[in-house]
Amino acid sequence: MKTLKILVAVVLVIAVSAFAIDKVNVSDTDAGYIIGDTATDFKLKNIDDTMVSLKDYKEAKGFIVIFTCNHCPYSVAYEDRIIELDKNFKNKGYPVIAINPNNPKAYPTDSFDQMKIRAKEKGFTFPYLFDDGQKIYPQYGATKTPHVYILEKTENGNVVRYIGAIDNNYKDAAAADKKYVEDAINALLKGQKVPVETTKAIGCSIKA
Amino acid sequence: MHKWIFYIGLTVLLVSCKGEQKVAIETTKVFSGKGVEIPVYDFKNFEYLLSINDGKTRIINFWATWCKPCVAELPYFELINSRYPNKEVEVILVSLDLPNQVESKLIPFIRKQRIKSKIVLLDDPDANSWIPKVNENWSGSIPATIIYKGNTSNFYERSFTYDELERELKKML
Numbered sequence: 001m002k003t004l005k006i007l008v009a010v011v012l013v014i015a016v017s018a019f020a021i022d023k024v025n026v027s028d029t030d031a032g033y034i035i036g037d038t039a040t041d042f043k044l045k046n047i048d049d050t051m052v053s054l055k056d057y058k059e060a061k062g063f064i065v066i067f068t069c070n071h072c073p074y075s076v077a078y079e080d081r082i083i084e085l086d087k088n089f090k091n092k093g094y095p096v097i098a099i100n101p102n103n104p105k106a107y108p109t110d111s112f113d114q115m116k117i118r119a120k121e122k123g124f125t126f127p128y129l130f131d132d133g134q135k136i137y138p139q140y141g142a143t144k145t146p147h148v149y150i151l152e153k154t155e156n157g158n159v160v161r162y163i164g165a166i167d168n169n170y171k172d173a174a175a176a177d178k179k180y181v182e183d184a185i186n187a188l189l190k191g192q193k194v195p196v197e198t199t200k201a202i203g204c205s206i207k208a
Numbered sequence: 209m210h211k212w213i214f215y216i217g218l219t220v221l222l223v224s225c226k227g228e229q230k231v232a233i234e235t236t237k238v239f240s241g242k243g244v245e246i247p248v249y250d251f252k253n254f255e256y257l258l259s260i261n262d263g264k265t266r267i268i269n270f271w272a273t274w275c276k277p278c279v280a281e282l283p284y285f286e287l288i289n290s291r292y293p294n295k296e297v298e299v300i301l302v303s304l305d306l307p308n309q310v311e312s313k314l315i316p317f318i319r320k321q322r323i324k325s326k327i328v329l330l331d332d333p334d335a336n337s338w339i340p341k342v343n344e345n346w347s348g349s350i351p352a353t354i355i356y357k358g359n360t361s362n363f364y365e366r367s368f369t370y371d372e373l374e375r376e377l378k379k380m381l
Contacts, residue, residue: 144348
């Protein structure tokens with residue numbers, strides 16, 4: 001009986017391990033941007049089927065690049081606040097550019113078609129781009145959604161000025177008393193240094 | 209039929225094996241339904257679980273039901289929990305599910321998967337203040353795991369297979 005038990009356990013472990021092989025993921029985003037780096041431009045497909053690049057925005061002073069997606073409850077919790085950011089800062093020269101970095105094979109609800117549906121439901125006022133092939137997010141070093149990069153347009157390109165969370169309360173916008181992104185852009189608009197340049201947040205791991 | 213038991217300021221007395229330490233942890237509340245009980249902590253009260261010095265090795269796994277790679281590796285944590293004596297190894301699954309999804313998502317998940325490891329809910333929305341206290345290298349993405357015993361601690365921002373997890377555990381035993 002004991003041998004049988006051991007055998008069953010061994011088979012179980014092997015089965016479980018075999019099942020897990022494709023789940024191993026190696027952290028390959030350590031090489032992402034730090035404050036002061038110049039961020040790469042991109043050409044990604046928007047939910048209106050046009051291609052969008054940062055260089056298209058001739059008038060912009062910078063960008064609020066947000067890696068976000070459909071499936072993640074933390075992203076969903078921030079959707080209204082992302083719309084609000086776009087509303088408040090697009091006219092001041094800092095539009096929101098949202099990018100879905102997930103591979104729809106890992107998360108079917110993050111497919112391009114589902115992005116269109118979600119954007120329509122929520123009335124997104126900003127481009128919601130699909131990182132086809134998951135090539136852009138590793139360059140930025142985004143590890144999760146939502147993950148914000150504020151870029152300032154300079155003569156030397158789009159310089160990273162802030163990396164992190166939108167604010168300090170994912171549950172309740174009204175209870176957030178540190179609005180990192182808002183504060184950062186207001187500082188940039190005044191030509192000042194961003195007060196808090198990096199923050200950390202819980203988010204949904206990006207799956208390539 | 210979910211029945212909520214709502215103990216505000218319920219004090220859980222944790223007495224270590226050696227009986228040397230007595231520490232009171234305040235839960236903000238306890239979710240309870242269908243035989244599942246999940247204590248809820250803010251970080252200040254949760255932090256104690258990261259530094260219990262009683263000779264036991266602890267595996268602390270940060271996860272959530274919405275996190276696919278987390279859910280995929282949960283069976284390995286469960287297997288470790290069942291295969292190693294509780295005197296030597298304790299697995300603590302720290303859920304980061306949003307509190308409003310505990311009843312609709314977390315409790316049904318725990319019941320369906322028949323999770324036996326200890327589960328707590330970490331509910332502290334000011335994540336920027338506590339993520340670096342868990343580990344200064346943690347970006348905040350999950351799954352993330354700590355394996356510690358006494359003052360020796362290893363942190364992993366990654367997924368595990370069973371073999372990998374056991375290998376890391378054995379380093380600590």
